[in-house]
Amino acid sequence: MLVSLNWLKTHLELGEADTAQISDWLTFAGVEVEDIRVLGVSSPQVVVGRIESFVPHPDADRLSVCQVQDGSGATRQVVCGARNFKAGDKIPLALPGAKLPGGIEIREGKLRGVLSMGMMCSARELGMGEDHGGLAILPEDAPLGTPLSQWLGNDTLLEIEVTPNRPDLLSHWGLARELAALAKLPAHEPAALRAEVAQRAATEAEVSLADPGCPYYSARLIEGVQVAESPAWLKQRLESIGLRSINSAVDVTNFVMMELGQPLHAFDADQIQGGIVVRRAAKGEVFLALDNREYALDEQDLVIASGSGEVLALAGVMGGAKSGVSAQTKRILLESATFDPSSVRRSARRLGLGSDSSYRFERGVNAAQIAQASQLACELIVQCAGGSMEPQLRVAGAMPSAPAPQRLELAHARRLLGIADLSAAQVEQVLQALGLKAVQSDAQGSLWQIPPWRLDLQRPVDLIEELARVIGLDQVPSRLTAQFMAAAGGNSPDRQYDEAMAMRRSLAARGLQEAQCLRLISQAQVAEALGNAQGQGAAVSNPLSEDHAVLRPSLIPGLLAVADRNAHQGSERLRFFEVGRVFLPLPKGGVREEERLGLLIGGPAQARSWHQAEPAAADFHDLLGLLEGFWAPQRIELKTLPANAAFVLAAELRVGNRVLGWVAQVHPARVRQGHGRAAWLVAELLPSALRQLRSGPAKFAELPRFPSITRDVAFELPVDCAAAKVSAFFEGLSEPLLVGRELFDVFRDPSGKRLGADRQSQAWSLTYRAADRTLEAAEVDAAHARVVAALTKALPATLRQ
């Protein structure tokens, strides 16, 4: 909301308080001041001056030395760069000490050696407009020597944001009342609020409230009006806070709303056939609003209709095009009412028709001033547009009751605020200033009557909130306590968090960058990234766009997008990971959320350096090597998955029956499309499955006391015999002295020159040791011979010598 300081001052004696002080008061009242704008010239040292004469500056072509009358009778010398003036022109003259918008302070000084005792200003320099083409030439009747602020007037605009629980602050009087209470300033309640309004019950034919959405409605007829342009004061008030002047009747309703907070509506009474009927719309009923657009209504919309059935206004939101007041209007029916906040909010929201009026009704209006607001508006309409109002206000329904009294227990307040010595007197001081009245008191606390405008004070804790707000947190001591919750189980979020962090740090230490990707992605992105392997993502019902329509079912689509982006900007070496949640659609609806670790590598496996100008591109086994630390010392199995459009190579990772995740090489076509030049490899693991591999703290095994002896064995195998088969052979072997084996060479020659293309050679280093003695060479030779014999028997292997 925009607040005019001049308007505020009509209710509040601000005394010496400057804008910063007012802004501070508001801030600590819970009202955010988002912007402060000064309209016009505020510095009293900017006065109307007159140029008596001028000569060119002796040392500068562009400058003139002027003799300027400042109103004191004397002339002062001012050096000026503008050329749009002549002797006798009246101009804004900033005297030394004047502060211009933007913080510039004017001082006496020499310009190219010539004394200048002030500055003549352009419109822009004064914040009065954009014109910077020369001096602002003032009209001849501008009073010489008078401060511009006094002659033109000025104002300060505060743009404030009021929290939704405080609709009582959405008017100048409301804000003045609050500031008066908080800053202990004198305020003057508008006389209109004290007026006794003559009223009578409206007849059923005049006003019929057919729906509880409108509990209380008033209308008043003004006849013989001549609606035209508003008087200057009214226009100026509205324009100062950014409202466009329409005509005197509409302007008055807006003025009263901004003055007191009660939205009003003026109907052209001659456009209403029959009385007023407040009812829900029929489904499909059409409403032509003030903006000249048609809106299709439904049964939830509360409308003001005529007895003849026509919708005149969307209650509390917007008036109709036909029933509005125009220059032709002779009779005005002025509505002042209250509507169910939810109903107004729903309609305004659904139809996209928010207005200053709906903004206030949605939050709640003070029903106790409905009649007074109507009275003030009618008087002003008569004043501006002539005519005469009927003697009594027509009223239908019952005024909603004021908020119920609330009891405040002193002990409760002390406990919640943490102020042990909070006194009953302090409580009283705060609450009374805010308009509450103690209706009953005892040693433990008091019962407080709530003023009708404070719709937010509905529970004892709301009163404590007022104490906290007014007393301020400065007065609350700081207490720092540590307290501990009982430890949760082994699978607690704490444990998971620590493990995920350890995982992240370990990958970062191995040169991977952590990415954090979007959780909402497009269905096409999912399908393209995963082929058909992983199904679809769960779709959101109301996505912002197709690009963000489903919850990611995997981390890989995001990581691929990261690879695309970085490859595109020229990165050759791609090493990314993400630890985060994925969302798996369940067959019967709903989703399962799961934490995953995703990795993507591509390009050189090592960073390029002076030491290694062309590092080899990362391949499948670089990725495996990165991952192995996560499941060591368990041996994992790789189970090949069928290739698809997304992956040229894919495998599931498992230990026994437990799936740890999967690894894949992205399809080369996809890599090329992403401007990648080498293989892209991805993996997605389940931290929860990895966690289960580790059961409790590692158990120490005694270190061997006797030396070991190694023997190497090299053999040829068919090229398609998997290394895992050989591993499995060694693992299954019951040779008690064999304690370790290591594959240290694999050789293949697709050209067939050094080794048949259908053959491979493997070399293993085997370690022998006995737990209780140093082995003799002969024992080792015998054991090794047994192993080699078993090897050639169990596998299609031939020994190489």
Added chain:
Amino acid sequence: MLSQLDSLKAQALQALYTLTEEAAIEAFRVEYLGKKGHLTSLSAGMRDVDPALKREVGAKLNEVREAITQALSAKQEALQAAKDAAAVAGLDITLPGRPGAGQGSLHPLTQVRDQAVRILRKLGFVLAEGPEVETAWHCFDALNTPEDHPARHPSDTFYMPDGKLLRTHTSSVQIRTLESVKSLPVRIISPGAAYRRDEIDATHLSVFNQIEALYVADEVSLADLKGTLEFFFKELLGSGTAVRFRPHFFPFTEPSFEIDVKLEAKGREARWIEIAGCGMVDPAVFEAVSRTRGDELLHPERVSGFAFGMGLERLTMILHGIGDIRHLIENDSRFLAQFA
């Protein structure tokens, strides 16, 4: 014999003096001290020495052997030392280090979240979590946010076909925790993702991260809230950080405050920057949770609590001087590398 020994010694030491190659030195050793070397063959001559002179010749023999051996090992040591020195001679120590696997990094959001988590853990907060696809009950109803509240509208909140929604704040974890907790105190932090139906621009994301804290016990007051938050922000932003609390409104806390910290941006005057929201848990929240629990553990007249929450993106942007929130989701490696 004695003179023979003397001349052998002189000859050996002179020969050794000129040697520089490792192989030549080894050949020298064999020539003089080896099994068939000069000294060995001379010492074989001891048999023929006059017994009266044996003692003197023996001593001489030892002396010569000792002298040659010593000179040889001195030569060997010198040679090794020269080799060792040559091994590092000329090395340009100003060449950059070998990068190995290269420098990885944690995402700045992760780093800031971890800082926050570590600070709060010092005070005895434990982590808690909940689903991101959440019920309206946990996200809104139980948090005193009525059905017609604007935040619940499909123009602001993402909904799933089954009526669930994507949580709009991590405050839903408060409810999850309070529903299941067995005893007091409750002292949790819940970092996590939240969703709002905002178009992505320089200051908005539709998915963002929050960190939330909740403390519920018999007698928790605003003093605890203030002390905890002052500690938190001073640990996070420096001990001189000024913190202020502005009254505000949230449906699930009463009273509520927004927290500003005074920060200096480069070349600008220090100013108050809004950084978090907080307040005392609204009794309506305890009432709602007590209804589903069906017990009195969290009866609003018996317990009180505070909660606070903040946006991690905003915190990260403030801490690192990042002007556009989209950097945090683009994962440009040049951006990420700045946080290694």
